[in-house]
């Protein structure tokens with residue numbers, strides 16, 4: 001494998017929890033493939049044991065010396081050279097930490113959803129623009145071989161005809177009388193809230209990647225049952241929805257129907273079908289289809305079927321060696337590793353990233369349009385949510401963060 005050219009990038013990981021652990025796996029993969037253009041030099045977490053655990057792991061696995069800090073303030077005051085920061089914090093802190101780092105001259109890669117609201121996301125975009133730095137959205141699904149393949153099947157591969165409609169439905173049961181441990185995700189200020197905008201960030205990015213821009217949505221988002229969590233001595237109410245159903249009207253005329261609940265007792269079911277004029281793809285994950293698994297199937301009008309591994313090999317055979325190396329450097333086909341590598345390669349070569357803050361913001365606006373439509377009972381134009389004209393559902397969170 002030819003050595004890739006460019007500057008060596010010094011990275012800091014901000015927030016060393018669950019997803020940051022997956023990022024560490026992702027950083028180790030290209031290093032094992034002889035990628036030498038980056039080093040992780042700092043790990044920051046208010047829980048110092050987590051940052052120290054990351055530092056020990058990186059020392060043991062890659063031989064890197066990693067400094068640990070309790071806060072971004074401490075990192076910035078340390079004088080350590082940092083070119084890029086990988087932010088894996090609770091949603092409500094995405095804009096706070098991103099803007100603090102950008103203002104200090106550090107490029108950022110921020111986990112999805114880019115900001116906790118549209119206003120928060122715009123603050124990150126404006127700060128990056130003012131500083132002339134990269135703000136990337138850490139969105140992995142579309143980069144994985146499975147999603148690239150489905151994009152090809154609907155477009156360049158000309159297999160499925162014109163995309164016309166999709167249904168994505170999952171119904172299941174989580175006992176509302178069960179009181180779990182409190183987590184930032186169920187908090188309106190820190191979480192934002194609910195799977196419409198959390199895993200929904202992946203879903204919306206995927207749908208926009210495959211099928212283009214969404215013009216408007218109509219939805220119902222509900223808490224069918226009161227759900228409580230234990231926070232210290234107190235029980236607090238979850239702010240998250242446990243049901244939604246939404247219709248997406250795409251600019252192309254394509255219609256999507258997305259429904260999910262954990263409030264349907266009895267036998268659950270999941271169905272995802274995406275149809276073009278000549279065939280359909282079926283899968284079973286309505287948040288990250290084909291991003292982590294190759295379970296789906298392509299079914300054509302004439303009765304021909306292709307399983308996902310077969311479809312993936314047809315896609316790979318269609319690529320020139322150069323395009324293959326662009327999409328899957330070092331033969332890496334997992335989305336998280338590719339998202340991290342895109343950030344490193346972009347900083348190293350001073351090129352744009354694939355999914356910047358503006359692209360993350362366009363997906364964010366669709367998720368928020370679902371909540372806004374449910375609150376108003378009206379069909380909501382995504383452009384009105386993006387412009388800020390429609391923001392009633394987000395206003396309390398914006399106020400909490402003084403946005």
Ligand SMILES: NC(=O)c1ccc[n+]([C@@H]2O[C@H](COP(=O)([O-])OP(=O)(O)OC[C@H]3O[C@@H](n4cnc5c(N)ncnc54)[C@H](O)[C@@H]3O)[C@@H](O)[C@H]2O)c1
Nearest residue numbers: 015016017018019020044045046047088089090091111112
């Ligand atoms: N891309 C994916 O597939 C995926 C999957 C899971 C989570 N995520 C995203 O990753 C982010 C983090 O989620 P998680 O599940 O890892 O949460 P987590 O609770 O496991 O980790 C968050 C970490 O941030 C730390 N933290 C909190 N405030 C901090 C501060 N001010 N400075 C530094 N560190 C701070 C916490 O101590 C914790 O260790 C979220 O944006 C989430 O949506 C993405």
